Amino acid sequence: MAHSGPPIRLFQNWPAKLAATPMILTALVVFIGCSLWTVVYSFTNSRLLPRLDFVGLAQYERLWSTPRWQVSIENLAIYGVLSLVLTLAIGFLLAVLLDQKIRFEDGFRTIILFPYALSFIVTGVVWQWILNPDFGLQHIIRGMGFSGFTFDPLNNPDLVILALLAAGIWQGAGLTTVIMLAGLRGIDEDVWKASRVDGIPAWKTYLFIILPMMKPVFATCIVLISAGIIKLYDLVVALTRGGPGIASEVPAKYVYDYMFGNQNLGQGFAASTMMLAAVLAIIVPFAIFRMGRKRHV
Amino acid sequence: MQNISMRRLLAGAALTILPFGAMAADLEVTHWWTSGGEAAAVQELARIFEEQTGHSWVDGAIAGSGSTARPIMVSRIIGGDPMGATQFNHGLQAQELVEAGLMQDLTEVAEANGWRDSINPVSLLDACTFEGRVYCAPLNIHSPQWMWTSLAAFEKAGVEPATNWEELKAAAPALREAGILPLAQGMQGWQTALLLYAMISGIGGADFYNQVFAERNEDALNSDTLKNIFAEYAIARDLASGGNLSDWNMATNRIIEGTAAAQVMGDWAQGEFALAGKTAGTDYGCHIGLGGEPVIATGGDAIYFPVNDDEAMTEAQRALAQVILSEEAQVAFNAAKGSLPVRGDIDLAEVNECTQAGLETLKAGNTIPTIDLVMSSDSRGQIEDLTAEFFGSSLGAEDAHARFVQIVQSEM
Numbered sequence: 001m002a003h004s005g006p007p008i009r010l011f012q013n014w015p016a017k018l019a020a021t022p023m024i025l026t027a028l029v030v031f032i033g034c035s036l037w038t039v040v041y042s043f044t045n046s047r048l049l050p051r052l053d054f055v056g057l058a059q060y061e062r063l064w065s066t067p068r069w070q071v072s073i074e075n076l077a078i079y080g081v082l083s084l085v086l087t088l089a090i091g092f093l094l095a096v097l098l099d100q101k102i103r104f105e106d107g108f109r110t111i112i113l114f115p116y117a118l119s120f121i122v123t124g125v126v127w128q129w130i131l132n133p134d135f136g137l138q139h140i141i142r143g144m145g146f147s148g149f150t151f152d153p154l155n156n157p158d159l160v161i162l163a164l165l166a167a168g169i170w171q172g173a174g175l176t177t178v179i180m181l182a183g184l185r186g187i188d189e190d191v192w193k194a195s196r197v198d199g200i201p202a203w204k205t206y207l208f209i210i211l212p213m214m215k216p217v218f219a220t221c222i223v224l225i226s227a228g229i230i231k232l233y234d235l236v237v238a239l240t241r242g243g244p245g246i247a248s249e250v251p252a253k254y255v256y257d258y259m260f261g262n263q264n265l266g267q268g269f270a271a272s273t274m275m276l277a278a279v280l281a282i283i284v285p286f287a288i289f290r291m292g293r294k295r296h297v
Numbered sequence: 298m299q300n301i302s303m304r305r306l307l308a309g310a311a312l313t314i315l316p317f318g319a320m321a322a323d324l325e326v327t328h329w330w331t332s333g334g335e336a337a338a339v340q341e342l343a344r345i346f347e348e349q350t351g352h353s354w355v356d357g358a359i360a361g362s363g364s365t366a367r368p369i370m371v372s373r374i375i376g377g378d379p380m381g382a383t384q385f386n387h388g389l390q391a392q393e394l395v396e397a398g399l400m401q402d403l404t405e406v407a408e409a410n411g412w413r414d415s416i417n418p419v420s421l422l423d424a425c426t427f428e429g430r431v432y433c434a435p436l437n438i439h440s441p442q443w444m445w446t447s448l449a450a451f452e453k454a455g456v457e458p459a460t461n462w463e464e465l466k467a468a469a470p471a472l473r474e475a476g477i478l479p480l481a482q483g484m485q486g487w488q489t490a491l492l493l494y495a496m497i498s499g500i501g502g503a504d505f506y507n508q509v510f511a512e513r514n515e516d517a518l519n520s521d522t523l524k525n526i527f528a529e530y531a532i533a534r535d536l537a538s539g540g541n542l543s544d545w546n547m548a549t550n551r552i553i554e555g556t557a558a559a560q561v562m563g564d565w566a567q568g569e570f571a572l573a574g575k576t577a578g579t580d581y582g583c584h585i586g587l588g589g590e591p592v593i594a595t596g597g598d599a600i601y602f603p604v605n606d607d608e609a610m611t612e613a614q615r616a617l618a619q620v621i622l623s624e625e626a627q628v629a630f631n632a633a634k635g636s637l638p639v640r641g642d643i644d645l646a647e648v649n650e651c652t653q654a655g656l657e658t659l660k661a662g663n664t665i666p667t668i669d670l671v672m673s674s675d676s677r678g679q680i681e682d683l684t685a686e687f688f689g690s691s692l693g694a695e696d697a698h699a700r701f702v703q704i705v706q707s708e709m
Contacts, residue, residue, distance in 0.1 A: 047675065048371065048393035067700075068682045133541065155541040157689050234511015243543060244484050246682055260368035262678030263393070 027223020035276060042269035050265055059270035071250045078161055080229045083168055087225050094192025095250055096206055099184045113174040127167040131207050157247035160240055164248055172228060176221050183217030230279060299704035322613040324381035329366035334568040336422035338634035341524045345346040345626045348615040357469060372418050374399055378601030382617055387599050388669025400432045401602035406618050407431040417641025418664050425599060433599040433620040435638035440593035442495045449555035450477045452590055461588025469536055473557050481557035482537035483546035486681030488545055489688045492561045494668055496526050498587030503665050510671045518702045531694040568634045583651040585658060592656050596667030676708045
């Protein structure tokens, strides 16, 4: 590139670049810088205060031999897969139902989206009441005459993850529905006309024509839902506190408890580094795939 | 009038090490005393502090338990926004902060007021001492090794009220028959761990407890005594099954209602009985060490003073340290909170039989260090996770014992 020729590329469009500088600095220092710092200190035996006293992989060995961490990972996997699939399915179904030009659509939309306006803490407390055996669902159904009815997931280690799932989906499905509905409304009317002329039933049109056309909408929803799954913490604290026993522990809670409660920063950093690695393992291939595709176009 | 206040001022000046000339300071005190009895106790302390020193007490209560409050306190101190004074439990919780030079040295105050002579047991002062210097002021004593029983529940089941662990086990079938939960146990980790510690000291005895936790003696850890305690611990899990309890005061409430027979919990449970208008001896029974070996751990609260560069503030901190150990504050605070005073040379008037039993045990010197004194927060957290997992699953007693030994041995 000749210096006497066109202006230097770095200074092209400089006001925009200047305006972006604070964000770039934040990203570099806060996100990347602090992440690297965390990774480095995860190889030390820092307790309450960070100390550069390296112990190799000892924190990771301990992490992966801790039953509570194993349970946390297992729970996150179960919650993650079920929550992703069910939220998408329920969201799409509700969006399709709302799309039938029904009356009071605005009202339904508000009701469906409303739980999203509540924080996870409120959601957790609400579901704690609903699922409480002494005055919640079990009490009401027993009051209706089914005295043998037992439904107490909050105190059953095998079912507690379903309680988390119910509360999580109740809170999150509304947003997915609304995004999907926007996607459905974006579909060209002519597609519908064509399928009607061909005599294709509506459900088939949705499943085989509309669904593939909504790929970008699904991508948006998947990113939003996944982010919510990885950072799952406050719902657990509000609904179960990780109990009964350690049956509903999740990785983010492990990180918090070890960093602050148990005063073992090294262990907490090792756990959060594993969470970072898990996120990168999903995002990096995705990003490479996207970039590769752009170049071909 | 002027004369009296002049004399007070002189007395104050004589007591404090620094000249009492600087301005009055606002001293922010953070703590997690938020339940009814606790809040009343804090008010007493604040009142005495303001009356005696002329400084003002700015209350910094943090709702939630210690595990919620401690991270907030630590991050404020580390983050360069220290409060005037803060509560921690006796022990290792604040040790690293002391090592890092973030806490005020109170040695001069302690020596001038003869803390070493008046504090009983003296181990409380040792817990505040680091490399020969004193860094905190002990405030009260709480002990976790208590079994509380509902006399009404045993009456309903038609059996004699249990006075120890063996009797509770024997009464369990009759209690179940009458629809009464034999053992009310909150399922949170610190509560399940509390039960285990109480069983180790109550069934194994004080020496055994010390061998396990303080010396981490290999023979004691692999002894039949400890294996047997884990077998008993598994029985406790059976006795508690069906309770579905989480918070400790919910469990205590089952004892108050008489729908559960016994709970193993610290002496802070007495506050709940008092609020419900129950009387020791006629409504509920108390048995130190599950009715086995009567030893109590002398845990409790201490006040730490973060270092700051404001001279008036430093002076106010020293003044508060002195007030905390004064007879007036010890009596007023501990009477309201239901805890025991840290000074051996004062008497609490009109205490009930449970507190009396605690005081006698203390006087007799039957004490063990709290778990905070002998184990780091890290190991304690792991034991809590293990016991919570144990209670929430069908993990075998032998496996739990093996993992417990591993945790204790990995303690640095």
